[in-house]
Amino acid sequence: MNDHEYDVVIVGSGIAGSVLTKTLTQAGKKVLLLEAGLQAGIAFDAEKNFQNYQYYLNTFYKAGAKVPNSPYPNIEDAQSINVLDIEKITPENKPTTNGYLVQEGPLPFASDCLRGPGGTTLHWLGSTPRMLPNDFRMKTEYGVGVDWPITYDELKPYYEMAENEIGISGDVEDQKVPEKVVGDKTIYYNVDRTYGKDYVFPMKKIPQSYLDKVCMNRSKGLKVELNKVVYDIVYSSTPQGRNSIPDPRYKLTGITWDQRAKKLVLHRKDDYEYQPVGSNWDPYTGQRCEGNASCVPICPVQAKYNALKTLRKSDPEYLAIITQAVASRIFYDKGSNDITGIEYKKYKYADSTVFETKVAKGKIYVLAASAIENAKILLASGIANSSDQVGRNLMDHFVMLTWGLLPEKGFPYRGPGSTTNISTFRDGTFRKEHSAWISPIDNWGWAWPTFAPGTDLSNALSEGMFGKKLRAHLNDVITRQLLLHFECEQIPDPNNRVTIDPKYKDQLGNYRPVIQYQSTEYMNKAMEAAKKVSDQIFKAYGVEDFTDYTMKNADAVKYNGKVYNFWGAGHIVGTHRMGSSKEHSVVNPDQRTWDHDNLYLVGCGNMPTIGTSNPTLTMTALSFKAAESILKQLEKNEDHGSTFSKKQFETT
């Protein structure tokens, strides 16, 4: 195995790694994919795939705490970051060392991801709004953060590829979100410009929930005031990666490498009908979202996109996969700075301490192990870091939650996690002062902050309620629960970072990521502002506010005398950012490291800022861009008589 030389070695089979694997193998490039998780999770065989997925589903049913990682194996050899490990960090309890992360604080980083085949898309929600044009130029527009080295318009063709690959359901018209308020007028983004005239998503929008409609009906024409500016409350249906009814107007068939033009092409065919991609074990299962209301942590029918759907489209002729292979270090040639191999540890079975150390070799190397792990591997290898930016600028959305009881039944706990968002504060000049945010209406009641409805039951029981009275009480309370998110963009802060420390290693002797994380004035101000907005919205809805913030929560901040709590969004961003100069960034706009010509990084770590969008769609667009750059580089080398050896591909 060590003697094989592949065209490309990719670490990680999440959406970033799978997009690369699919695109490169389909273009006839020999790929070796290293995946840390268990072999069972990758099964291409329908029967085995189904069995394994049913095992996940039953594990979820049986789990006491149904957190994002609850259905999936958490193995000692490649632990997953887990929200159950989060603890409050205090001077006496610092760093906290539960689980995989070592958290130095002052605040704990509150998001997780999944180490296993398919990665975190197995438990993502699947919301996929694009970033807004101004998100790419935060420094220029608002004087905060950094500008991206590419513009929205430059990324647009890749957004279309990502929307094709994931299979987005949505309504483009509804993406007409506010850009700013001038005087008493709201200026909106023009979708003909941002999306292009006649652009549609592959599938029609996922129906907005009954709860969404209750909220919208109760707040027609609502305006809120914030710092003396009056804002219209605007609702947008959320584009999402789950199957609905194909839009007959969608004519984009798929993505291929055009060898002559040296670019990826998204093809159009006038008589094309889009086919939703069903489950990995049976194409007829999961053709539509069936309303299981468990997208996080597991969609039982796989109507929701997951990365294994992409991986399965790879050309098997050109693909070798090694599972239970944990990448630990990268070697490079001190003269040329070229990467010469990736060391990985192949463990025997789950939790086993027995492993073999091997080296994978290719012409080009890609890290797709997710933002924190990518940074950690780079730090452990002492590479790609001439800018000193590796591991820095770790970001997430601070999710401030507000919850209350509606005066009428909205019937939550049904449908996908969220189908509508309030887009009013996604952009605006206020971003000079504090973060923007997106406000999804949560379709799953108070489950997140209060562990409802279980806690509604235990509260009622402790009041001595039982029988018909109990049943009626639960019906009254649970059906009226409303939860709003205020997902506030974090600004890159060099002190929010991933580091390593030889004191902290896992059972294979690999480094565990050490995290430092803090809130800033910019964030705290946003939470203060968001709560003021929430109060006005709740008043308009007639909602009785039950929001309860406490310093006891792991992520608590006090600002202007008030306590705010936030939760992690799962959006792990920024740890190896892209930029226009070698001095200030880790990768260039091609997603290639400035320091090593044959090393690419993919994933949300490349994003210089986070904006208010869930990051995966944008990151997937960037992954297509990376695939294109890699193909260009490979073919350039072939054209000019490669300096790399051209061994015949042998299957493993």
Add this chain to the structure above:
Amino acid sequence: MSKKTPKESFLTISVYLTGYSQVDLLGTGMLDTYYNTFVENLEIENVTTYFKEVDQILDNSGNSEEKINEGITKVLFGSALVSLTTNLITMWYTGNWGQDVISPESYTQGLIWNAAQAHPPGAKQPGYGSWADEPIEIPTI
């Protein structure tokens, strides 16, 4: 004198404790599992005491719901038995015994989802677009 078996008493009192009819409870298919879980998790003396109290409430009430409820509040929610009673109700509502989910089936049969006019997340999915409308009521006896 009651001629009921403990399992019958368990079912009958469960109707009053949960607010669900016998048909609803039997319809979950969980009676045996829950009865066994209840009995297995208690000391044998406690099982005997619990069912003695339950039978007394049922036998002395002359089938009056009001009287049974009074008995439940006084005895089954009394300090000695309250934790058993709330565990029993919780079992029907969530499929848990304490913090533990009894089985995958018990989770999907939790009555709390029915009380909420919803369904257990990840099971009994109501179908495409169902969430866009009010839930459909399927009348029970």
